[in-house]
Amino acid sequence: xxxxxxxxxxxxxxxxxxxxxxxxxxxxxxxxxxxxxxxxxxxxxxxxxxxxxxxxxxxxxxxxxxxxxxxxxxxxxxxxxxxxxxxxxxxxxxxxxxxxxxxxxxxxxxxxxxxxxxxxxxxxxxxx
Numbered sequence: 001x002x003x004x005x006x007x008x009x010x011x012x013x014x015x016x017x018x019x020x021x022x023x024x025x026x027x028x029x030x031x032x033x034x035x036x037x038x039x040x041x042x043x044x045x046x047x048x049x050x051x052x053x054x055x056x057x058x059x060x061x062x063x064x065x066x067x068x069x070x071x072x073x074x075x076x077x078x079x080x081x082x083x084x085x086x087x088x089x090x091x092x093x094x095x096x097x098x099x100x101x102x103x104x105x106x107x108x109x110x111x112x113x114x115x116x117x118x119x120x121x122x123x124x125x126x127x128x
Contacts, residue, residue: 013051020047030105042100049093056086 011019024043031039059082066077 016051016054017044017047020050024100027104028100031103035103039100039103042096042103046093046096046100049089049096052089053086053093056082056089060086 021043024046028036028039028043060080063080063082065080065083067080069076069078
């Protein structure tokens with residue numbers, strides 16, 4: 001008997017967001033609990049923006065960059081509304097990524113480097 005291929009249902013937006021969250025959260029596993037509450041909301045927003053960008057990218061790729069627009073007797077071309085939304089969303093996404101990157105825990109190497117620089121930059125005390 002041949003195995004029957006089971007078609008998977010496409011993921012819902014919520015399932016896609018949850019999958020993105022599972023990818024992002026491990027990066028912040030060593031962050032303190034006080035910052036984690038705020039971080040969880042930002043991670044959710046980042047995942048939401050990622051899924052939204054994916055949808056907007058599909059929409060832009062499957063349509064023209066300029067679209068016909070009719071208002072009364074006027075007819076002209078304008079920027080595709082999905083492209084406008086994409087441009088606004090990508091700016092927010094990049095800003096949030098930058099904010100989250102700044103919240104990433106520093107590595108031991110960076111801490112050691114900072115300690116070394118602090119030691120080197122500290123002036124010697126005058127001997128008596």
